[in-house]
Amino acid sequence: MAKEKSTAKTAANGKGKRATGPDSSAAKYPRHPVDKSLRIPQAILEQNAGKECTVKESAAFLGVGAAGPYGVEVSSGIKYGFLERPSTGTLAVTDRAKRALRPQAPGDEVKALREAFLAAPVFGEVYGHYRGENLPDSKFLQNALTDKFKVPADKVKEFVEVFTASLKAAELLVDHDGKLRVIDASTAMGEGGGGGDSPTLKKLERSVKVGATDRCFVMMPFGPPLGGYYDTVYKPAIEKAGLQPVRADAEIFGAGKIMDQIWSGIRTAKVLVAELTLRNPNVFYELGLAHALKKPVVLVSSNEGDVPFDLHHIRVIYYDVTDPFWGKKLIAKVAENILSAIEHPEEAVLPGDATE
DSSP, X not given: OHHHHHHHHHHHTTOGGGGTSSXXXXXXXXXXXXXXXXXXXXXXXXXXXXXXXXXXHHHHHHTSOSSTHHHHHHHHHHHTTXXXXXXXXXXXXOHHHHHHHSOSSTTHHHHHHHHHHHHSTTHHHHHHHHTTSBOOOHHHHHHHHHHTSOOOGGGHHHHHHHHHHHHHHTTOEEEETTEEEEOOOHHHHTSSTTSSOOHHHHHHHHHOOOOTTOEEEXXXXXXXXXXXXXXXXXXXXXXXXXXXXXXXXXXXXXXXXXXXXXXXXXXXXXXXXXXOTTOOHHHHHHHHHHHHTTOOEEEEESOGGXXXXXXXXXXXXXXXXXSTTHHHHHHHHHHHHHHHHHHOXXXXXXXXXXOO
């Protein structure tokens, strides 16, 4: 009878078995910023000479209890790859944590933090999606996190706080004219352009179906230097995404009215790419036609000032030609955003104009 009362009381409190089982607030992502998750590895290095120890011993090094919040902190350290479990109930410090805490060369600490951040569940995936772009406004970011990345709605606020704090700690986030831009460190980190296709692109290739005749129409200036990017960047990126690249001047100019051909190219394209650098009037005219047709468009610019205010809420890829790897990064990123625009056209059209 007493046992039944106890069970009833627990149920009345809304806890049930979840209160005595695993942490009900468990999340797939780390719940501590990447730099703050070095506290336990540091204590083990300083007070136990970096040797393997039990979880209770590691907590004692910090003068705290081993239950509750400490278990969540241990979990964060493991998700970042700073800690590992050689056996049940034990912890060991990884080489990644040692490089972050005891760097041997300039840049070791930042590299280790970036590796940890990119390796973390969910964080690495969200980074791959937004690298080279401004983080969207709060409302749109929250929607993407819940819809695309399956972050529980009641965890979104915490996720954003830990995610952005970790980006800053890993020097992957900068304030650019009042917008938070995610730095594309792909070549250095092996995400995209530096060695094979990125995990983000591979995932999109598996989930997005592209037909053999699907086209991507490129809207861009023809004159140098931008005009030359078609062959060196945009055409390879579109082909990497599995579509046929088309540009007005060389590809479809011929007999007939030029605007009829441009209209046909825009209308029949599955997705489009617009190079907004220098605010070329022809590009913006064609972009207006594409948006009127509710076509998904991948926006690209080397200068945020060339992107009109009313387009800021659409995803824009920003590239820096002073970066020695900018071309490779841009090819990878454009390919990814083309497939992403096909999968989620609402991200690449004017608000309220998503394809039905």
